[in-house]
Amino acid sequence: MNNENYPLPNLIGNQDKGISFFPTVNGLKMHFRCYKNQDFQITKGEVALFDSGSPFFSTAFGNVIDLMSKKDVMSAMGVETACFFDRYGYGWSDLSPLPLGAENFVSMLKESIDLVPCLKNKIFFYVGWSYGGLNAQMFAMKYPELIKGILTIDGSFRNYLDPLFISQNVAQIQQLENIINIPNEMFKSICNQGFIGEDQGLFTNKSKLIFPSVEITQFFITNPNQNMLKALHQELSTFLSSFQRLEELFNSSSNPNIPFGDIPLVVVTNSNSTDSWVSRQRQLATLSNNSYQFSIYSTHFIPVLKPQVVVVELSNLILRSIFKLSFCNK
Template sequence: MMMKSLILLIVILIALIEAQPIPYPKVSDSFLGANDTGVSLFPSYLGLKIHIRCYANVTSANRKGPIALFDSGLPFFSTAWVSVIPSVLENMPAWNISKACFIDRYGYGWSDSSKYPITTQDYVMRLRGSLQVAGLTGKYVLVGWSWGSIFVQTYSLTYPKDVVGIMTVDGTDSKWGFISSNQQAVITYTDIIRGYISLNNVGSLESLARADEISHAFGWFPSALVSTGFTECSIDATQDIFLNNKFLKAAIQEYNIMVVSSVMLNFTYALKGTTLKDLPYVNLFASHDQDWTNRQTYMASLSSNSMTLPVVPIDHFVPLTNPDVIISGLAALSNKISTNPAKIWGR
């Protein structure tokens, strides 16, 4: 009897710990700091709100230009792009971009959590509806880093008339889900995040993270990122969000849809020889190994209007370590869109 009471007490204590509200960073103070001109939008579509952080072109000449949409790798969100935002703002007039918007997929950042994992195919449908609710309509330039490139490709194939150009940054390709080591990695990473949730529930995760015992591959921002262009407020906000089970559970949900989402994209490409036709496309990639290089080359070959640019030094976490190469890639994409726009894409 006494043992049952003790077990019940432990269960209640764990529930109380999980129920305690964790301070959440204020979105307006989580990006560029003082004089930040960004505006956060929270359009609701099919019962879920998504957070989109937008920066407007300050000139009047490009008000009708395309909107650049940035989607990050897994498990990152809008703050992953903070190091590139100032240069994007500076170059928007020359690139003919009306707005630059940075997305939090469901459960990440300041977006609502979903009760179930959302495949990329479902996500792009929901995102398009959310963009329309938010008034962010028109043509898009899509930028996706790592897992975000699955979004870029899926959105382009689903809504080709909306898209005028794409850039993938060391991006995940449609063959990713067929590779057994990647399938095993999903299981491994899921177990690691579950361990973080258990540590977080007993108050041990934060000390581990602040001692730099957690790799930034899992979404933790080390304070050293300030040397690569991240503001202290963006690092602090990202760390606070990481230490919230909302974020950690969202990461597990996304790991669970990686294989099926990439396989579904591969089937879409296989369907009647579907390609990206002549869509302007810049593929930034780091030469990790020959297999990765071959898959990146194949991904670029899906458009007859593509070019590849190397990421040097070699590093997968490009927005965190080498924002300049992203700006170079965007400049190349802008030039390609203006001088060699698609003629058959989207028709």
Template sequence: MKLSTLFITLLLIGVSYSQPDVSNSYLGVGDTGVSYFPSYLNLQMHIRCYSNVTAANQNGPIALFDSGLPFFSTAWVPIIPSALANMPSWNISKACFMDRYGYGWSNSSSYPITTQEYVVRLRGSLQVAGLTGKYILVGWSWGSIFIQTYSLTYPKEVVGILSIDGTDSKWGLIPSNQQNVITLSDAVKGYINMNNMGTLEPLARSGMVGSYFGWLPDALVSSGYTQCSLTASQSIFLDSTNKFLKTAIQEYNIMVISSAILNFTYTIKSTPTPLKDLPYINIYSSYVEDPEWSNRQTLMTSLSTNSQSFEFTTGHYFPFHNPTAIVSGINALANKIKSNPAQLWGTALF
């Protein structure tokens, strides 16, 4: 092989990295999940998948789950048993949970990766892993920006989306959110300093680190998390290289620009329903301190003519406090895809 050919091959596919054993980081003994570590454009991504073991729907859509910021695949542990039990009725072949770059067992990037670049890299990674076909996209919090961006970028591959108290495209245009990014970044920089001095772990274990920073406390074992999933998540949070914490700062730095680009993309469509008739379920929580949140969720739901929303009082952390609502949302989406699939979505350019 010529050197030039070899260089191009390595650039497109990526290089070989070690693959950690994460088999005891989710459900524990008897976990049937399979971890994929596809390398694409020199970065390795970790994708944890659970397969439909029945004879039905072996060629059905793959459900892809993307978590809020700064969480990763272990955040979904409470719904994995329900996913395994409901795959036949959901008409899906697999349920796959992603670690965005720098989180979980995915490689870190040397620079902040916008959501727009991330979806391109994710698609390439899915192809390298052989996880191809149609997708149902599920996004919690910041993961909602992902499912919207992926749908607009690759509409022919998406058959339905579920947003869970999701970030909307106007989020980055709000001054208070722009300030929050700075505040959160500064706080995590402080945690990095503490981790270097060995004082972050006792602070976290005493309950003094908020869940919004990505720390999963042992108390969540009563909410459907296994102890092994909590232990694995805590170990990653406290990693001595600060991989997780540095990644959180990178992602804070792309929140405004990523949501603004998505908002611009919607604007140039010049239509109130840029998602056409894409089957879409939106579950969200109401907040007394932010009544505008519900209004923006309603607007986000209206982006598709084939959508439905459900309001809860759960609070933002649905995987922690109301995984049943997530399962119900997937049920509703699966029924919508079956009874009222898209006729216009993905069939032509806008």
């Protein structure tokens, strides 16, 4: 990372007890912010890995981190370590010179994980919000032996491959290309006037997100290098091909109808959405023979507005995995 003036990754402020790691794979650094259980009597527990939506990064989980940092919460969850990472180009991670696509990304993520001491040789729970849900699915198909369970939070699903979404995707890319070419000071002015909002990655001061994470997000989205916007452009440009590749992996699996087999899967869904979105979420839950769908009336920003839901459903996933309890709600 060439810019030495980046803010410290204290995602919840001065009380943040996280430790950052910057493993390098193929010349690119990826940032992991990891939080250990502060109850030092807990020497063994579960590991959770958190992947945010697009165009967001570790700051989007600020409220989840704040809640998990409360006394005894991680102990009650059975969690030893929780790590929140920034995909390439977001936050403190380097921007890839070329779009990676989900399959190449999770390959580099796997290599990066092997270089982080508290993650190396661990089997973990993958938590994916929105776009992070795509990566969770891809990771599970490529490295099922490393996955203890999956929690998707309004996660992306393969049924995006319809004509309406394809046309919307093309329009988003074209719009983003126009924004990237705007001079930085003009872009900052547009942000300050409210023309760029949460859907575009900007948490305003009115956001329900914990304020230290808001400040950090604002810094990165308005940074002159525009890495955050460029990373979004890369992800949008490979979105469809990533889902096509994931579909191929599903179809070539030993059971195409249930490609995850018995991997425990919890699908958290925003019920205050379109019927087609809720339907896609129900179909997402069918990827595993051991799944559960939980619907919550919210917005897409469940980690920000309902962090307790993320914590409770991750706890549910961990509990059932440890005791090998099957989900009954199919």
